[in-house]
Amino acid sequence: MDTIFYNGMIRTQDNAYPACSAVAVKGGVIMRLGCDEEILPLAGKNTKTVDLAGKLMLPGFIDTHLHMLNYIEFLEQVNLSEARSLRQVQELCAAKVGQAAEKGKWLGGVSFNQDHWEVPQMPTRKDLDAISQDVPIVIRRACFNMSVVNTKGMEMLGIMGEREGLTQMLLGFYDDGTPNGIIRQHSQDILAKAVTIPALEDIKEMILKACAHMAKQGITSVHSEDYINYAVDSSELIARAYKELAAEGKLPLRVYQQCAFRTKEQLEAFLATENKPGAEFGRYKIGPLKVFEDGALGARTACLKDGYLNDPGKKGILIHPKEELYELFATAHKNGMQIATHCIGDEALDVTMDAYERVMNEYPRVDPRHGIIHCQLMTCGQQERFRQLNIIGYVQPVFIESDMNIVDDCVGSDLAKQSYNWRAYIDMGVHISGSSDCPVEAFDILPNICYCVTRSKKDGSKTWYPENGITIDEAVRMFTLEGAYASFEEAVKGSITVGKYADLVVVDRDIYQIEPGEIQDAQVLMTVVNGEIIYKR
Ligand SMILES: [Zn+2]
Known part of the structure; x- marks a missing residue:
């Protein structure tokens, strides 16, 4: 065996064998499950043994819908999720506007949600003009489905001349018929003009960074x-970045x-x-x-x-x-x-x-x-x-x-x-x-x-x-x-079952036994992919 995890409270998600205390792994695959007395004797000279100290082990977590690259991009932008008013949005952006001006870049803000504001009113370009009339600014709503751009930005995108009823784009308009800076849904594609496409190596870095953050969870x-x-x-380009990383192991x-x-x-x-x-x-x-x-x-x-x-x-x-x-x-x-x-x-x-x-x-x-x-x-x-x-x-x-x-x-x-x-x-x-x-x-x-x-x-x-x-x-x-x-991978992962990948997670408390409201406080102690510990707290 390569690794034996023992002394755990292992909940397998496999109805045929729902719980055990030890798991033996070889070649990235789960080879045996059982109690410590059965599994520990399988350890050879080169077997690594990991004492789980009675903690809860579950199959590794799977998140079935997220945006890895957007996540990393967003880390570099102004986070507006905690703003509770338009004024706070303006202040948070204003603090970064100088930096953007120096770099000659757009100022980007992400994750605003006007439903959480004291006055839940949709911001428009004039609200962002109050931050800067020289630096192009775009802020994205938390749901991704709309963005708001200031006047400078709208001019740079070349869409200030769009008019209600005539435009093909999903834009918002003021009563005077001019665009109010709101851009919805796929019309936001035009914002691609506002970003520089990273090089292949940069995309690979972004993927690795995102994976490292996810492993912690x-x-x-x-x-x-x-x-x-x-x-x-x-x-x-993006597929190539992933494939190269995969090929490089x-x-x-x-x-x-x-x-x-x-x-x-x-x-x-x-x-x-x-x-x-x-x-x-x-x-x-x-x-x-x-x-x-x-x-x-x-x-x-x-x-x-x-x-x-x-x-x-x-x-x-x-x-x-x-x-x-x-x-x-x-x-x-x-x-x-x-x-x-x-x-x-x-x-x-x-x-x-x-x-x-x-x-x-x-x-x-x-x-x-x-x-x-x-x-x-x-x-x-x-x-x-x-x-x-x-x-x-x-x-x-x-x-x-x-x-x-x-x-x-x-x-x-x-x-x-x-x-x-x-x-x-x-x-x-x-x-x-x-x-x-x-x-x-x-x-x-x-x-x-x-x-x-x-x-x-x-x-x-x-x-x-x-x-x-x-x-x-x-x-x-x-x-x-x-x-x-x-x-389509339930035969190879998703439960702690002999023959499946050794993708595992160890949690610091038994979330099955505590008050449900406290599950959110539980911490991941260890993450294992293919038998390899990729994160340890
Ligand atoms: Zn999505």
Whole structure:
């Protein structure tokens, strides 16, 4: 044996053998499970033995939707997530504007959320002009679905001349008809002009840095969406960075790429390369086509059947018209590619399920595991259809921290209580995996697991439809075995089972026994990928 972990409280997520105290690993694979008396004698001269000191060991955590490169980029920008007023946003940005001016760069701010402000009013370009009229400034809303640019920036992007009713872009306008600096959804692609595309080596550095941060949270696998970072055609550059790291044996985590493309042509070009669906390049694997079908609630771009109760007349937006969505899906589906679609509103969900049903009927394929990323607003009827179509869900429990402030106002409590209903999905036998959508939220898994169980705000000040919550064991499964299922890898990872990869995490307390509200305080002590300790506290 290469390594024996012993004296642990090992919860395997394998129903056939749910608990043990020791695990023996060889060649990156779990060879034996048992009690210390059975396993320790297997140690040879060169076997490393690791005393778990009675701590909890679980299968390594899997986050099934995040944005690795965006995360690193965001670290370098002004973090506006804690701002509680427009004034604070202006102050935080003003403190960095000199630096940006010196470097001749844009000033970037990220993660503002006006719903958390004393006066929850959407900022516009004139609010940012108060910070600087000479330095171009862009701030992004926490949900990614909208940005606000100052006048200088709008001029540099060449879009100050756009006019309401005439423009093809999703922009906001003042009453005088001039753009107000708000740019929504895919129209934000124009902001690619505001960033310099990093070189290959820099992208590799960014990936390694992100992986190191994730390892501290016990993450051993991620599904990362990175292709639409700098421009829609950055897929080749980014894929190359991952593949080189994997080939050099430097990629610490297993990465499943959620391949975001907007058009059928882009997807076809991608599929004509070596990037075939499911192709594995060491620890880097080609995952599903990632499609956006609507936006987000806070930006009022999530597409709702009955519109926004708190913003009459607004229904949100559908990114792809029905036929275009079908074409995109059909291209992926016929090529054997999995599909994962961003849907938050109930109307977007229906349109997406229609398109899934159509491609699956026209081109029958065994077990395609198409999915919905976010699945937030969903009626009971839609849940039933979800189950019938055998669609998988990618949910972000941590989203309820801020969504519980707005969902009931947006859609009414009748729909709100049917939505974010993880209890129902699991009871129906729907596969749902857990994720953070980082940098939208932090990829800290234990707090995310905590939300599953408590359905409460971090500080306990509010609980939201607790009957829709799930048990601790179900929550752990969402971030382990269900994550593996979402990438067709449940046979090789996701549980501590003989024959699977030795991807493991050790936690400092038994999260099964403590008060649910305290799960968020638990700390990761050790992270193991392929039998190798990649993080130790
Ligand atoms: Zn995302």
